[in-house]
Amino acid sequence: MSFLLILLSLLLPAIVSIVFLPTVARFAAVLVGHHLRRSSRTRRELLQARVASETKTHEAGQKSEKKKKDDDDWEQIGTTTSGLNSGKADSDWDGIVGFFHPFCNAGGGGERVLWAAIRATQKRWPQATCIVYTGDHDVDKAAILKRVKDRFNIHLYSPTVHFLYLSTRDWVLASTWPRFTLLGQSFGSLVLAYDAFTLLVPDIFIDTMGYAFALGLSSFLFPTVPTGAYVHYPTISTDMLDSLQAGGQGVNAGTGTGYRGMAKKKYWQLFAKLYSKVGSTIDVVMTNSTWTQGHIKSLWEPYRVKRCKAIDIDVVFPPVAVEEVIAAVPVTEASEANRGPYLLYIAQFRPEKNHRLILKAFASFLHSKPKLPAYPNETPKLVLIGSVRNSHDDAKRVYELRLLAHELNIKDDVEFICDAPWPQMLEWMRKASVGVNAMWNEHFGIGVVEYQAAGMISVVNESGGPKLDIVVEVDGKPTGFHATTAEQYADGFRKALSLSPQETLAMRQRARKSAERFTDRGFAEKWLANAEKLVALRIERTSR
Template sequence: MMSVSFFVYSLLISLLVSYVFLLAAVRFTGELVGSYLQRSSRTRRELLLDRVATEQRIYEAEVEENGRKEADDWEEIDSSVLGSAANGGKADQDWKGVVGFFHPFCNAGGGGERVLWAAIRATQKRWPEAICVVYTGDHDVDKTTILNRVKDRFNIHLHPPTVHFLYLTTRQSVLSSSWPRFTLLGQSLGSLRVAYDAFTLLVPDVLVDTMGYAFALGLCRLFFPSMPTGAYVHYPTISTDMLDSLNPGGQGLNAGLGEGWRGMAKRYYWRLFAWLYCVVGSTIDVVMTNSSWTQAHIRSLWGPWRKTNKSDIDVVFPPVAVEELVSKVDVSEDSERKRGPYIVYIAQFRPEKNHQMILEAFASLTASNSKYPAYLGETPKLVLIGSVRDSDDATRVYKYRLLARELRIEDSVDFVCDASWTQILGWMRRASIGTNAMWNEHFGIGVVEYQAAGLISVVNESGGPKLDIVVDVDGKPTGFHASTTEEYAEAFKRALSLSPEEALAMRYRARKSAQRFTDRGFAEKWVKNMDRLIQLQTKATLEAGAGAKGSLCNDW
């Protein structure tokens, strides 16, 4: 008996020692690779600094010659309200480091991209000497084209000399089409390849992921243990809601797929992936989430794994053009007479946005032949506004057009693809309802835009639209929630049946609700979190310098 116990005890000790040595070997190898990458990117870094200096001189010369100012009149953030630096003083406004923004699809034109550009703008305003580098796979567009689209689509004006783009060659590794099986794990492993690609181009001083690739930040920590990392999480890659969706009656793209041996295998696979996701999430220094719903999920996943000094998981609501919409879209008795029974859905043409449900609900609405006196008998119209990222999106739009024809509503449905901001504003002024059909949408920037424009929202009864956005104001509703096709059709009918007085009162409440999600509110919270990363970077630099001096003294 004693010999058996001794054998088991020895085996456990051996496994533990092997694990410790393996972990040490992985860390040593990772830091060795990181050291190589830093050395190999020094030349590119010097070239980048020279290019920034050259572009700045050209920019200043053009400003002086033409007598023009930056078009952006956004109010600069007061540095005095920010945190302190590592030495106890104010954080250095003249910090000159490089911030890397990991966003392989930066030209997609969606809400996630608005966060990216608003974050860069806030960083530029607070640290004008810093260089913002975006790692992207959009090889078909140059810097000028991207920045022009940012102005046209989001009305965000960036300072061109200090924002630069490094082009990835491995972006296909994170496409779902590249991983027809084990998609979650495949895309996450693919992000490791893309992150390595980014580091071969340039090693930044601070790395921020604004797209949801936590594994990329985990690789960064392996290669560069002292480099601060930050994540802006739009939605968890996996969540308890996803696991629950496998049950009969579940919702989402995997609803009810947990039956049988395949379903059981899928459950174990997802749980294993969730464990890996928690491990990499625990390595991130600063975590921001875009909503209360996302925060709750990230806290439940990453919170128990994170160290005490990394326990903060902050809600930073995405920036929405609330101020501009309020100034450019009138909400009054006069504007009420200019609105029609139009329903707009602003969303990328992706499967999870569930355009099909809205088309079917609209068909049910029109089939009822209801009359809406407030709109002088005018018939309802559905307007689908969204960006088309690739051929898959284009195919999806084509199928939606066919569906509209099958439902016999093609004459009452407009598809507005890759709309400019001017076009969107035009529909905001004319429409009465804004809708959203995605289940468990993490936030819902489009819904806030609806509210700021005075539209009555009809949104899915889940996620951010339910918890954070379409909530009561002054004890009264700002819109309607729905889950099924029938509920959406009924909600559309109720919204269109409101009297002019009731509709206008709800529009005022919606606009009041939207004031919680301004550009300035986002910028202030972003800068406070970014300041934490720069403090960590400054501290690491000081410690590295002190260590180098100590080493020289010891050698002497």
């Protein structure tokens, strides 16, 4: 409670000042920012001492070992240029980069982006320190890094990555804000960001989860700290506003009618304006897909022009283990003998992933007793692989999905695998024929790229990244199928499993060719091109 009182006493006057007295607001921000820097000075010194100590210990243990080939490969990435006069912004820079990712141990595609970004940053600036602001109090550094290695096969240099634990993560949970959820969670992100700054004020502040308001607060309090956003999904979009109309899609479909609906639409419009103004304060903006870029540009760009901020919002496709999947999963005539009529859905067990739709579609497909010439003696099977975040809601959701499978009379034909390690996922990619994705307006779809890299034929939602960026034609021919309704998905399953052996292999090879656009190296190069802008801005602002 004392923390909240201090927070409110600092934030409320600042908010009032922003609205009524801009000059007073700037002065208040200077005072608050100075207070936070001073209060976190000791922790900064302790962190630097710890980095030095762990580095010394690590080097002593590695002294007799040869430098790994992976290190040599990644060194080549350090030659990217940002187009700015960054001078020595480069391998000698030894600042602290703060990554705002309160759910860093969730194990999803967003977390893969975080860890790949940290790995690239470590290789580019080996003397810099990466800190992650997280609310995962139940795991320590060793456990987190082990999961990163097991889940994503990403190896981080332990001495220069550290974790600072937030105590206010509940403020950004949707369950905390049953009404005015968008506004509530955005305010909650301010509380969470302030919590982070009381622990340590970084030299560069990057959000990799979508908390634009946290970046706005950083810009307000610390003008010399450059901010960067990697946007997976806009907090609000024109599609969301359109979904309120009759016939719309998503959880709010058709709720824009009547007085309550009109009020909700007005609230969303006002929030979109506020979100856009906050987005205009961010120095460097990256999006994970063409779809996300389009929405962010339409919302933020007009306000960024007014603030004279850079308007080149860059698409940086997320890193996918394409090379590793290609090496581990053959796509040949011989390998076809190892595949069965298995449908694989890799996704966190979250509501928006719409596992219920896939269960219903699979039940419809199965109960139609499809004739599959390529698999005359095998029964189709649906395999759901996903991480379960450390919450009661996720565990309950898996239980409810199991009940639904039972009700649909398909429980013996559906397998649930929670928190599967990477080798087990690869094994299923070798055996499965079809990859599935059901999320409406999926921002990108890392799992879908993995399907394609493994040569699976994808049946995905006709929206977002899977439609615009991933499951597209190659050489003028399809790499998969798009669907919206349960019936369309069932038809997609039927088509994918009914192709002739020649058509099947040809589509698998086209899918793999499509996946080669989304590699770890491609992500690292584009990430560093944007990160260099942030380092250059930091040097420029602190040298004035």
